[in-house]
Amino acid sequence: MTKFKRVLIYGYGNPGRQDDGLGAAFIQKMEEWISKNPCTGINLDCNYQLNIEDAEVISGMDLVVFVDASQEVIEDFSFTRVDASSARVEFSMHAVSPAFVVDLCKKMFHDAPVTYLLHIKGSQWDFKEELSKTAVENLEKAFTFLTNKILKGELLALESN
């Protein structure tokens, strides 16, 4: 059994809006993957959107990977470090951004975990509970990428093997 430090993989988005459900779909695949690849220390969470209490949720972690659907111009998926200093003081929604969550965590708990954003390219956003074909393909690629990184211990030091 592989033992990790405290890792949180946190998908968010609305599964009722087609590819906006990529974050939730990713967490579902991770649950299945972990059931076949037993390991400790990896926590999974999922929600419609991020909010202020997530600052407390991530405060106890060593590593956090947020997983979200992307409308940006990227290939298949992107994997980038979340920079708290880039958090914009923008409250256009009740929901907040990953950078905002990390920044708030730092301000409130005086520390924050290493945080990444796995952005998976989506293309269709209608009221429908089904990922588009390209979203499914991108999901597979992103999933393979992250699970390989986890297995190789590239994201964080392993406590033991």
Place this chain on the structure above:
Amino acid sequence: MSQKITIEPVTRVEGHGKVTIHMDDKGQITQSRLHIVEFRGFERFVQGRPYWEAPVLVQRLCGICPVSHHLAAAKALDVIVGAGTGDGLTPTGEKMRRLMHYGQFFQSHALHFFHLSSPDFLFGVDGDPAIRNIIGVALTYPDLAVQGVMMRKFGQEIIRATAGKKIHGTGAIPGGINKNLSIEERDEFLKGADPLNADKMIEWAQGALDFFKNYYAANKDFVDNFAQFPSNHMSLVRSDGALDLYHGRLRAVDAEGKKILHDIDYQEYTNYIEEEVRSWSYMKFPYLKEYGKENGWYRVGPLARLNTVDFIPTPLAQREFEIYKALTNGKPNNHCLHTHYARLIETLHAAEMIRELLNDPDLLGNDLVIKGTKQKEGVGLIEAPRGTLFHHYRINDDDQIEMANLIVSTTHNNEPMNRSVNFVAKSVMTGKDIITEGMMNSVEVAIRAYDPCLSCATHALGKMPLEITLVDKDNNIIDRKKSH
């Protein structure tokens, strides 16, 4: 030359809206409007789906208040499966739903106060926008910020224990509930380590209320006179007139407190409420039919609820209610910013209700669902944090939904929000050469008091299209842009 000032997006409001303020060449505000793009796709989305899926499907409407939609849909379907109208469930079924609902209320109100409103009070409406936000609160008032986050978390944990997962909660089903509360879950909420227990939440809710009362004492003129105008008020009330956020009859009072909707059975709401369409907004304007479009509009939400009910059935909140009502000599309170005061009294009430329910052994029962003679149509009403929420469904012979109509709190508050915007724009912008950020924020403060959820109102969770239209004095379109 006349000017048009556009504020977009409305910050700290769910979804995006657009405010347009028209100013003539003499600096007078001639018209102010809050534009919201309503997308009616959701009702079509649920058509053809098996009725029992609705309580799960409707949670996709809104990431802010999925529990309210979940419960309103379940209540409508209680009627369809012949389980009565809200008070016909088993004790375990009804009380588990109530616990879920009060958990939702508690966390939603906490979010609004600590995240969205407190920065205006702590730093001033015209304070430095760089710190007038929750990050500024965390830096300057760290204890307050932590309280807000932990109150949210407590409410979310109540929801998780009663509804299941955060996404696709399945707790409420037609005719009841699909799980009870375990002894371990109950004890964790009642006796868990500080701060995550019911006693601490009541203490903090009282503290937040005291904070606002102190602010009010020091800023009475501002709070009393900001966007203050008379209106009707509507909400559910319990059969004995008590505040009941989960179930009751529909009551409305006018600005002087006279009952204008007499505790009606909400199954018949279409006899009393109509929705008006106006050319400049996609969001409808509901009103009481008997009083017409001009006089029948009303407010919903915390301010309205404390104006319609006779008392609050928990001791600490009732004590605060009496102090609050004395401010207006028992008459309806029509002060926009008192909505925050009312919201914090409700937060205290929700915390008290959570503790009361947790001590009720019925939550541990196993009799979860009842069914009766199936009906074709049902209406479910609930007091969502932002106000009265209507779900109305009709099914066909194949048990598929063939009609759905939803009226959400923000839609009910469409007219009062527009009046508030107009009131404040005239107050702070008339005759000014320069529109400051503080003036703009004042307009937004008026909107935020209603805690509108535009995503919910427009039924467009995820991302809402934003359309900007420029028109001349003859309403000819000069330009139109749309973003996604």
